[in-house]
Amino acid sequence: MNISIFGLGYVGAVSLACLARDGHQVVGVDIDRAKLDLIAAGKTPVVEEGMVDLMAAVVASGKVTVSQNVAEALGATDVSLICVGTPSAPNGSQDQGALLRVAQEMGAALRTKPNGHVFVFRSTVVPGTVEDMLLPLLERESGKKEGVDFHVCFQPEFLREGSSIRDYDKPPFTIVGSRGESAVAALRALFGHLPCEFRITTIRAAETVKYCCNNFHALKITFANETARLCEALGVDPFAVMDLVCQDTQLNISRAYLKPGFAFGGSCLPKDLRATMYLAKTRDVELPMLGSILQSNRAHIDLALAKVLGSGARRVGMLGLSFKPGTDDLRESPLVTMAEHLIGKGLNLLVYDPEVHLSSLLGANRRFIEQHLPHIGQLLRPDVAEVIGHAEIVIVGMQDQRVLDGLRQHLHRDQRVLDLVCLPESARLGRYEGLCW
Numbered sequence: 441m442n443i444s445i446f447g448l449g450y451v452g453a454v455s456l457a458c459l460a461r462d463g464h465q466v467v468g469v470d471i472d473r474a475k476l477d478l479i480a481a482g483k484t485p486v487v488e489e490g491m492v493d494l495m496a497a498v499v500a501s502g503k504v505t506v507s508q509n510v511a512e513a514l515g516a517t518d519v520s521l522i523c524v525g526t527p528s529a530p531n532g533s534q535d536q537g538a539l540l541r542v543a544q545e546m547g548a549a550l551r552t553k554p555n556g557h558v559f560v561f562r563s564t565v566v567p568g569t570v571e572d573m574l575l576p577l578l579e580r581e582s583g584k585k586e587g588v589d590f591h592v593c594f595q596p597e598f599l600r601e602g603s604s605i606r607d608y609d610k611p612p613f614t615i616v617g618s619r620g621e622s623a624v625a626a627l628r629a630l631f632g633h634l635p636c637e638f639r640i641t642t643i644r645a646a647e648t649v650k651y652c653c654n655n656f657h658a659l660k661i662t663f664a665n666e667t668a669r670l671c672e673a674l675g676v677d678p679f680a681v682m683d684l685v686c687q688d689t690q691l692n693i694s695r696a697y698l699k700p701g702f703a704f705g706g707s708c709l710p711k712d713l714r715a716t717m718y719l720a721k722t723r724d725v726e727l728p729m730l731g732s733i734l735q736s737n738r739a740h741i742d743l744a745l746a747k748v749l750g751s752g753a754r755r756v757g758m759l760g761l762s763f764k765p766g767t768d769d770l771r772e773s774p775l776v777t778m779a780e781h782l783i784g785k786g787l788n789l790l791v792y793d794p795e796v797h798l799s800s801l802l803g804a805n806r807r808f809i810e811q812h813l814p815h816i817g818q819l820l821r822p823d824v825a826e827v828i829g830h831a832e833i834v835i836v837g838m839q840d841q842r843v844l845d846g847l848r849q850h851l852h853r854d855q856r857v858l859d860l861v862c863l864p865e866s867a868r869l870g871r872y873e874g875l876c877w
């Protein structure tokens with residue numbers, strides 16, 4: 441394939457060398473003349489393991505040329521990978537100056553190109569950039585139509601500096617955000633052979649995934665480092681602790697707890713986080729990330745409350761009360777916090793939770809309810825139909841067959857539903873709203 445690469449920094453230079461190695465004809469474009477001269481001489485513009493030999497080999501093979509002429513590079517190729525820098529502006533926003541400039545130049549060059557073109561944006565960009573800014577800019581400058589005369593897509597780059605050729609050859613996955621098959625086909629030809637999943641999604645999701653991955657990596661590093669600071673203060677070996685933490689691939693290093701849903705609660709996580717923070721305080725250890733978790737959890741409850749109060753409904757039905765399905769434990773349940781707040785606001789609340797009702801009948805949880813939540817205990821009803829029938833808005837806080845059946849059988853089309861548990865599509869009935877989906 442004939443490929444042009446715009447921006448020959450770490451991402452662009454490594455992609456240029458690897459694509460040429462894989463047999464493609466590649467034109468490198470950069471505004472930095474010094475980088476172009478280095479590449480033309482068979483030298484690498486970035487210090488990366490393996491790049492000295494690889495660049496010398498691919499330039500000698502005749503598979504690589506360089507240019508500062510955008511129209512020439514576009515005219516000679518079918519696909520462009522855009523890898524220019526997107527650094528931080530002083531206020532923390534993303535500086536898209538280079539990206540907008542290159543898109544404008546490519547659009548102008550496209551105006552006179554007789555055949556189509558695929559633009560693959562690889563720079564990390566805030567979600568919405570490709571479809572809201574770059575695509576309209578390309579259309580305006582070229583006078584042509586995306587999806588007809590040319591195609592755009594977004595393919596996040598996952599290589600790490602220091603091991604970039606190895607990462608290029610073995611990425612965690614290939615993600616292509618696309619609006620149609622044409623762009624996907626071109627990328628399959630370039631990257632389909634790599635030993636990883638090739639996943640297609642929307643452009644916005646692909647843009648967002650890149651940020652999520654980097655944020656998650658930052659979160660993991662900070663978690664390990666905050667843990668180490670506390671360990672040191674306690675005279676505990678942080679490597680032994682983190683090594684054991686990582687050995688749990690059931691709950692720790694796994695998909696567990698990574699599905700969006702409602703706030704956490706229960707008898708362990710909140711109290712143990714508080715104890716950790718108190719311990720850190722007594723040892724003069726700063727743990728800002730761990731210290732902000734309960735605040736963030738509370739913000740999730742506040743969001744749900746704002747949605748219920750914002751609906752204007754006065755009669756509320758809550759399905760679920762304990763902190764997770766399959767238990768009657770009400771300690772620090774976020775649904776109890778919500779119920780107390782709604783009662784405090786004078787709303788007319790009824791609650792259905794089969795586990796809690798059963799335990800209060802059996803006496804197991806009765807004392808807790810009588811002592812701590814007598815006002816909520818009186819609102820519990822054994823019949824899901826009664827709670828749904830009473831409500832202008834139904835808050836779904838548990839996923840359980842009895843709740844799903846109740847919704848399917850008793851919910852009217854004009855009743856509002858606030859889903860906190862990510863109900864299956866088939867149960868998203870009434871005037872449905874997800875908490876944040």
Ligand SMILES: NC(=O)c1ccc[n+]([C@@H]2O[C@H](COP(=O)([O-])OP(=O)(O)OC[C@H]3O[C@@H](n4cnc5c(N)ncnc54)[C@H](O)[C@@H]3O)[C@@H](O)[C@H]2O)c1
Nearest residue numbers: 447448449450451470471524525526538542563564597601
């Ligand atoms: N460095 C990484 O490990 C890495 C990994 C994944 C994603 N990314 C993302 O990829 C993008 C590129 O990162 P990088 O580290 O390679 O950047 P970089 O700063 O090393 O290189 C960017 C290059 O773009 C060139 N450039 C600027 N304006 C141009 C224009 N109008 N036309 C042509 N070239 C132009 C610059 O001269 C420079 O050589 C960024 O959005 C970054 O966030 C980087």
